Amino acid sequence: MGIIEIEGMKFYAFHGHFDSEQVVGNEFTVNLSIETDMEKAAVSDNLNDALNYQAAYKIVKKEMEIPSHLLENVAKRILDALYNQFPDIYKAEIKISKMNAPMGGEIEKVSITLIR
Secondary structure: OEEEEEEEEEEEEOOOOOHHHHHHOEEEEEEEEEEEOOHHHHHHOOHHHOOOHHHHHHHHHHHHOOOOOOHHHHHHHHHHHHHHHOOOEEEEEEEEEEEOOOOOOOOOEEEEEEEO
8 A cells, every 4th residue: 555645735726614705715725645455556556547647636726726615625525526537436535725714813724624
C-alpha cells in the first residue's frame, strides 16, 4: 500500500449557507490523501498501472465548481466521484477549508474532513 497526497489545492468557489456566500464566493483550500496499492506501478513504471493523480485533481476541481450550501456535501461528492473513477482506492481523506468564513470574528479558516 501507498499514499498519494495532493496538498494545498486552491479554488475560488461559491459554497456557503448564506446567500451572499453563493454570490460573492470565497477562497478554499483542499487537501486530499488516497491510500491505494502501488505495487504494480512501482514495478512497471507505467502510468496505466498507477492511480493518476492528475485525474484525481480534475475530479476535485470539477466538484469544487458546483456550488453547495455545506462543505460536507462538496467533500462527499468528491469522494463519491473518486471512488467511482478509481475502484482500487483503499481509503481516502479529504479536508476542505474555507478561508475567512463569515463567522462574526477574525478567523483564518474553518475546515471539514471526511474519511472513507
